[in-house]
Amino acid sequence: MDKPVGRKGKRKEGLEWIDEDMKATREKNRADALQRARKNLRRLINANVDAWAERVKFFTLTFKENVQDIKMANYEFKKFRQRLEYHLELKLKYVAVIEFQKRGAIHYHMVTFNMPYVPHADLERIWGHGFVKVNAIDEVDNVGAYVTKYMTKDNDDERLKGEKCYFSSRGLIKPAEEIIKKEDLNALREALSPNKVYENTFDSEHLGLINYQQYNLKRKYM
Template sequence: MFWLFVNRLRRYLDSQFHVPLKYLASWEVQPRSKRIHYHIILFDFPYIPVQQLSHIWKNGYIFIEKIDKVDSDRRGSYIAKYLTKNIEEYGVKLHKVKRFFKSQNLKPINEKHFLLDRGAFDKDSAEGLVFESIYFQKRYDSLKQEWYSNKVHYYIYRDQYNLNKKKG
């Protein structure tokens, strides 16, 4: 169902606007009905009336809104909440099921990941801190066959080059 929509939307964008489809999507199970619904972020997407999108979707209700209601430095965490939302409720059967999809034409983000010793790291000594958050990540231990929580300290830094580029 989702892939049929992606293919129809890709063909529509190509024929009407001559632009590629760029997206990031995740699925979620509705709490009461247990039906799957999708959250899709469309990048560089032209205006298409909701009636036309509904016709392309062909599977009932759709809701679309701009993501600019969220500060640009926090959009990553806004999106991430849908990738991890209610993950422990899906249980053992679905812990290996892919939770998100993306188009192959998305540019990779230029970021670096560091795993640091909390005692040796002073977040205030580094320049360019623009966002910080602490959350608990649900992980599945396949040997013990149980879920556990892992505390994550998440920081986003912009280097001086990017800060200067943004100003000027």
């Protein structure tokens, strides 16, 4: 015959159930926060593409050593940015995203809006900690989406708790106000229809059914 579960056992079981519920709530809140961060960053980047005199540039900074301490890595990234600004004699307009490699190492994806041409060898010398990979993005229609895709992989890493998942410089152009009214949205969609380059419909765990449409205002149509 099974022994009856005492009050202590019931209380423990109840606490475990509460802990699981609180854990699920925290995970959902964190996922929602990251979703908002990706959205805000995507809109910020796209608002600054073509807003400055130079072509947008995108490159990845990788540590040669297996650096996993986020505070140390962020400090070295800050020093790199300061050295680069000193080399260029200007204040950079930029956004940078943190990503974690499979081995746990930290690296940075950086997009600059006002940086003139810098030879690859000079970039690696100024970085000074490993390798710099330059990505060609001249043909990318949605630079914001291109950069923020790196936030979807490992930005729920425990090391990011209490830390920023991306950095941005001061003085960037703020995104335009979002359109909420359905009639205004329909009117804008109609006006932009010749410039539509992509459309997709998908389910979002937190937002439901999403109809995503992408437009490139730089393209000219007859």
